[in-house]
Amino acid sequence: MAILTARDEAAVRGELAKLAGPVKLVVFSARLGSETCAETEQLVREVAECSDQVSVELLNLHIDRDRALGYGVERVPAIVVEGARDYGIRFFGMPAGYEFTNLIDAMIVASAGVPQLGAATLERLTTLTTPLHIQVFATPT
Amino acid sequence: MRLAHHLAVASDLIRGDCVEANEFPDLAQRYSVMAVPKTVVNDRIAFEGALPEAQFVDQVLRAADGNGGPA
Numbered sequence: 001m002a003i004l005t006a007r008d009e010a011a012v013r014g015e016l017a018k019l020a021g022p023v024k025l026v027v028f029s030a031r032l033g034s035e036t037c038a039e040t041e042q043l044v045r046e047v048a049e050c051s052d053q054v055s056v057e058l059l060n061l062h063i064d065r066d067r068a069l070g071y072g073v074e075r076v077p078a079i080v081v082e083g084a085r086d087y088g089i090r091f092f093g094m095p096a097g098y099e100f101t102n103l104i105d106a107m108i109v110a111s112a113g114v115p116q117l118g119a120a121t122l123e124r125l126t127t128l129t130t131p132l133h134i135q136v137f138a139t140p141t
Numbered sequence: 142m143r144l145a146h147h148l149a150v151a152s153d154l155i156r157g158d159c160v161e162a163n164e165f166p167d168l169a170q171r172y173s174v175m176a177v178p179k180t181v182v183n184d185r186i187a188f189e190g191a192l193p194e195a196q197f198v199d200q201v202l203r204a205a206d207g208n209g210g211p212a
Contacts, residue, residue: 036164072156075165081146088149093161099142102159106146115147121198125152130183130205132155134145137162137169137179 003039004046015104016051020112023054026080028073030061036094040077043094047103053111079103083110097140142178144197 004012025044029037041058048054061068061076071080073090081089081103087110095103109115115122145157162169162177172181180197181187182204192200 034164083150088153088156089146090156090158091161092158093164095159095161099159099161102142102146105143109147109150113150115151117144117147117151118194121148121194122151124198124202125148125155128152128154128202128205130154132148132152132201132204133158133183134148134155134201135158135160135168135172135181136142136145137160137172137174137181138142138177139162 002046003043009046009050012047012050012104016047016054016107018108018111019051019053020108020114021053021083023107023111024057024082025054025107026057026059026067026071026082028059028061028064028068028071028076028078028080030076034076037077040079040094043096043100044079047107054107081106081110083113085113087113094140099138099140144194145180148198148201 025048027041027044029041031037044056048056059067061073075092077094079091079095080086089106089110091103142159149155149157160168162174172179172187176189178191179187179189182201186200186204188200
């Protein structure tokens with residue numbers, strides 16, 4: 001049974017028409033220890049079917065250890081959203097509810113590689129010299 | 142959430158994670174997540190609520206300034 005309804009799918013197709021280039025969704029899962037891995041894989045597959053620009057790579061946290069290490073992924077399910085390169089966009093846990101909207105938005109920004117931020121923000125970032133790891137905790141709503 | 146990802150695209154030094162708190166109770170407990178959204182930067186800076194861009198950036202950059210206490 002599909003996760004996305006026909007109405008959802010139509011909306012996703014409409015949003016993904018905004019993709020400026022190819023996007024790859026790298027999904028890490030593990031069959032044991034996570035109830036939502038299979039659901040996350042299915043959701044990502046269904047999203048990918050909504051646009052020719054979207055590809056999916058399914059990896060296993062325990063088997064593909066080097067890739068997980070390279071992406072900084074230590075828990076599952078995890079989704080890495082890549083555009084022309086890995087910009088550092090990660091989702092941990094199934095992006096349901098409002099987070100699904102954020103997944104689509106992340107795909108669009110990664111496809112272009114151009115953030116939608118104010119000029120003042122971009123100026124402030126030019127002085128940054130320290131790596132920053134931002135974790136935003138959310139719950140499905 | 143959206144801002145964290147856009148900042149990640151804007152800077153090679155920034156990584157933005159969206160974490161579903163219910164699925165990772167160990168992380169939620171470690172960072173004392175009582176309300177969402179809660180943002181944690183470099184395990185040092187933490188703040189709750191969805192902030193406008195300028196304030197969000199203010200908070201995030203505190204982690205780079207070394208002015209914040211433990212998250």
